[in-house]
Amino acid sequence: MDALADLLSGVRARGALFSRSVMTPPWGLRFDHTSPLTLVTMVRGHAWIAPTDAEPLALGPGDTALLRAPGPHTIAHPVDAPVSCTVVDADLCLGPDGTPLTEEAALGARTYGDSLEAPDLLLSGSYEVGDDLGPYLFSALPPVLVVPADECYDPLDAMIAAEVACPAPGQQLVLDRLLDLALITKLRAWFSLPGVEPPAWYTAMGDPVVGRALRLMHNRPAHPWTVAELAERCGISRAALARAFTALVGTPPMTYLAQWRVCMAAERLRTTDETVDTIARRVGYSTAFALSAAFKRVRGTTPTAHRRGDPVTSPASTALP
Structure with a gap:
């Protein structure tokens, strides 16, 4: 086993928070929870990640962002759009006025937004619990990183989207394992990108x-x-x-x-x-x-x-x- 495999073997999703956000611009989605790591994939449309104290990063169709450490992180289209929803945890999303969103905002299981036909579709999965091995991996990552779609063809994104949209027995376990696999493939792709400095043990x-x-x-x-x-x-x-x-x-x-x-x-x-x-x-x-x-x-x-x-x-x- 190599160092990356050992480190990732200790980072296992358990009850991960998954959601689909289907929105029409202008919209802003704020992640304000304590998850140690969130993966966000722009299934269709465009958006910008606006980390605290950092320049916005563009997301295009198929791009995946890894957001390390607890929030807040804001994803919006356009970049200066006001926040329309704040994700606090698996059971609580707040509207612009700070009050919990009602079931009217839900478009199905784990799905929120204006309409299923809206132009922007965002898929997110967050780790709820960080193991002791996690900090050793996460310390090697920047607060936000983006893996472009053309650098990592990954059918897992489609599998995750399909699983989120179609609840079935054992869904949470399937989503947890898919999130683990997605993390591995995205990290390997990111470490190989030009200009990226992988941790010393990886090189x-x-x-x-x-x-x-x-x-x-x-x-x-x-x-x-x-x-x-x-x-x-x-x-x-x-x-x-x-x-x-x-x-x-x-x-x-x-x-x-x-x-x-x-x-x-x-x-x-x-x-x-x-x-x-x-x-x-x-x-x-x-x-x-x-x-x-x-x-x-x-x-x-x-x-x-x-x-x-x-x-x-x-x-x-x-x-x-």
């Missing part, structure tokens, strides 16, 4: 030596890796691996491994009932004490405090390079 995966070292660590994180063993497996000297790894990834091999182990431990602490000692052994530490020391060094807190959700009093850097 390093393409290097025949450093990429192999990364895959070895991700495939067997609990193995007692040393730089010497990694170098031997990669067919290079220890010093040469250390130099190449640090140059491409931005951190030495053992530092990266410690960060990744703590990342995996943090996710298991929040999503399982396993003891700290069991989790420690799963991610490569011999005892709970050893994991606690690494956790404190990397995250600025202890595994037990992290599991309780206590605030971090001495924050450390938690993002992979």
